[in-house]
Amino acid sequence: MLIEPAFAKLNLALDITGKRADGYHLLRMVNVSVSLCDTLAFERVPGGLQVHCAQSRILSGNPAAPEGKDNLVYRAAQAFFELTDEPDRNVTILVEKHIPSQAGMGGGSADAAAALRGLCRLYQHSLPAETLYKMAETLGADVPFCVQGGTALAEGIGEVLTSLESLPPCWFVVCKPPVGVDTAQAYRRADETAALPEPYTPGVLAALQMNSLQELGKAFGNAFEAVVNLSQIQNLKQQLRRAGALGACMTGSGSAVFGLFDTKEKAEAAFQTLRQNCPCSFLCTPQKQLSLL
Numbered sequence: 001m002l003i004e005p006a007f008a009k010l011n012l013a014l015d016i017t018g019k020r021a022d023g024y025h026l027l028r029m030v031n032v033s034v035s036l037c038d039t040l041a042f043e044r045v046p047g048g049l050q051v052h053c054a055q056s057r058i059l060s061g062n063p064a065a066p067e068g069k070d071n072l073v074y075r076a077a078q079a080f081f082e083l084t085d086e087p088d089r090n091v092t093i094l095v096e097k098h099i100p101s102q103a104g105m106g107g108g109s110a111d112a113a114a115a116l117r118g119l120c121r122l123y124q125h126s127l128p129a130e131t132l133y134k135m136a137e138t139l140g141a142d143v144p145f146c147v148q149g150g151t152a153l154a155e156g157i158g159e160v161l162t163s164l165e166s167l168p169p170c171w172f173v174v175c176k177p178p179v180g181v182d183t184a185q186a187y188r189r190a191d192e193t194a195a196l197p198e199p200y201t202p203g204v205l206a207a208l209q210m211n212s213l214q215e216l217g218k219a220f221g222n223a224f225e226a227v228v229n230l231s232q233i234q235n236l237k238q239q240l241r242r243a244g245a246l247g248a249c250m251t252g253s254g255s256a257v258f259g260l261f262d263t264k265e266k267a268e269a270a271f272q273t274l275r276q277n278c279p280c281s282f283l284c285t286p287q288k289q290l291s292l293l
Helices: 072-084 107-122 129-137 143-148 183-192 201-210 213-219 223-228 231-242 264-274
Strands: 002-019 025-043 049-055 091-097 151-155 160-163 171-175 247-250 257-261 281-284
Touching: 002 107, 002 143, 002 171, 002 201, 002 213, 002 223, 025 107, 025 143, 025 171, 025 201, 025 281, 049 072, 072 091, 072 107, 072 129, 091 107, 107 129, 107 143, 129 143, 143 151, 143 160, 151 201, 171 231, 171 264, 183 223, 201 213, 213 247, 213 257, 223 247, 231 247, 231 257, 231 264, 257 264, 264 281
Parallel strands: 049 091
Antiparallel strands: 002 025, 025 091, 025 151, 151 160, 171 257, 171 281, 247 257
16 A cells, blocks of 8 residues: 655745636745645555545534545546556545645645655656646646645746745644635636735745745735635634734635744644634644655
8 A cells, every 4th residue: 555645735925917818817826835634545456446535533524525536536547547558547545634625725636646646656657747747737726736845936827836945944823714715706706806915926935035934924915815805814814923923824715824933832832722713723834845756
């Protein structure tokens, strides 16, 4: 059996810069993968391609993840088999879910990316990175970033990646309120908004260049926050700042909110405080770029 982690992502900055003729929105984001992860277990057993899901207890209030052909992991495996022309397609993939859905943390994309990496290892196919990214792009705009992880500037619809230096040692407390946000609905609301906020990405990039957590916390921003406009998100941001966060922000199209901390002690204390009223909370750290071999 082979185990592959599927790391969640946070958006330190998210700007909506336009819309393509095909309806896809153009974005400029700074993404970071974090230690909160789903796990995928691969086993080569008879029965064809099968995808099953198990959900951790902390996600008991979340919608159940789809199984079989309805799961993006299944589509990722199909894409892998079609590209490699692998004759033996007897593999069962068990997805153990820890990343909440409708949170803006890329859980489905992370699972699809982990499926591609895991199948390459399981079948010992050393695909060129560019080939892997192209295959990932057909599955979703966030999947190429989730394939490589680390810290990156993401442009286009999210598929144009520029790797950035890793963050200094730091900790994130992530809180997912009971309310979820449908991504398609969030984009529709963005289209209806007369004026989006000034770009946040330049400030985050400048703070990363300075290697300053204090400046980074000040620079966080997400264009979707004003669009989604949920009181729970603003309340969580205020609680995180009161608990000592250097900055707090919503990730993706929501509804998860994260706070940045410069010491483990402050982060652990904040995590213990916030989880009392928001049980779906997590303490995590940034991750380095993943090896594709």
